[in-house]
Amino acid sequence: MTQDPMKQKELTSRLLHIVGEDGVLVDPADQDFYVNDWLGKAHGRTVAVVRPRTTGEVSAVMRLCHQTHTPVVPQGGNTGMSGGATPDMSGAQVVLSLNRMKRIYDVDPINNTLTAEAGVILADIQKAAREVGRYFPLSLGAEGSCTIGGNLATNAGGTGVLRYGNTRELTLGLEAVLPDGRIWNGLRGLRKDNTGYDLKDLFIGSEGSLGIITGVVLKLFAAPAGRVTAWVGAQQLDQVVTLLSRLQSACGPRLSAFEMMSGPSLALVTRHLDAHVSPLEKVYPYYALIELADTRMGGLQDMLHTALSTAIEDDLIEDCVVAMSESQSLSMWKLREGISLAQVKAGKAVKHDIALPISSLATFTKEADQAVLSSFPDYPIINFGHIGDGNLHYNVLLPLEVTPDDYKTKTSVLNKRIHDLVAQFNGSISAEHGVGTLRRDELRRYKSSVEMDLMISIKRAIDPNQIMNPGKLL
């Protein structure tokens, strides 16, 4: 797309013709939310923010952008962590926001499916499922703002992955508008469909690089009636990992969450956030937050008590508290969910969202700690995550007085050390936050040339004019 003001004006007027005056934002003040990310790290400019109301309008917008070679940046709730929804600084890209496509078409408690437009907020999907006595298990800190289309585009994870899987496992069908404007309607609520390549899986996790996801068919589940939460203190990470394995044997599919926090992570939360208090008197190097859930009431507390008492008798863990009320359970979750905010209050951190085989977590962490502390002995390591699915957030806090240049240099040193180690352990440098612009260069370093070639070939086949979210992912 040209940066010629006349051509841009013409493009804007054609967009207005498709979506109407209230569907196009051209005033920079109105565009502000859409051209910056919430972390304050990614900033850009745009010709126009386009907000279609229907799949037909998305299709017409894409046809126009395809003809005029205009780059398009899809955007949902703009809560992503990797800069994927922010346009570049050229001012030549169009931001296509799905935030007016909020219809829930159908909730089917017999087929256990929910069909919706891509702009529906995740919390509204959860609510619609609850209203028919069903459960949609995707849950994450941004659920009041992120959209289901964004969840699919980033293959979001969250706290329910251990039992229910990532967004990919929760998706049965989708509708996408291709870069040339054609609509692929794959809105099928089938659990079995063996008719060739699974095209929906191409779009899930594609971060807006292949087309616009406009609709989804999601899996629903029986709603849990009973839930019990516990907080555990342990001396070593390998003990926490062994506890996970034991609970899987003792509680089977009732184990619905298993989160880990290191001692410094909890200390950060209790220091920086009001009314956040550790449930245990003593301080431990590691903690686990455990949740069991079942469709039947009763029995869960005894089951968890028995399993944790045995773990204490076997010297696997040192202490635990089982929540006796909903409010006690919520307080435990607040500690886990408060880590990100406490980190922001503590200063700048170099963050890593990594995945490892669960059996390697403890050894990896020991080696990573050595790799960091050998050069930066005073920097606190904030280590926590959804370890039930092998996902670690391995972050290093930098001193408050760090300069922007110093931050950049240290980030690149630490990223290389941590990610090289992740590669040695056959892990992933992005577990749930995606690649966006944040990890784009590193992706080339850690993916094989065959894997990169395959991804680039798919991108070229679907988006020959290279207009979908340029500069992101690939």
Ligand SMILES: Cc1cc2nc3c(=O)[nH]c(=O)nc-3n(C[C@H](O)[C@H](O)[C@H](O)COP(=O)(O)OP(=O)(O)OC[C@H]3O[C@@H](n4cnc5c(N)ncnc54)[C@H](O)[C@@H]3O)c2cc1C
């Ligand atoms: C407090 C907080 C907690 C979080 N916790 C988690 C967590 O536990 N697990 C997790 O996985 N993530 C987490 N996130 C990250 C974020 O919420 C998820 O990545 C979410 O799925 C993004 O949805 P969104 O609608 O905001 O997408 P956006 O941020 O708008 O976009 C993200 C990417 O998807 C693309 N995209 C968006 N919509 C579409 C569409 N309809 N079609 C094609 N491409 C599209 C964009 O181009 C961009 O590349 C958290 C974020 C916050 C702020």
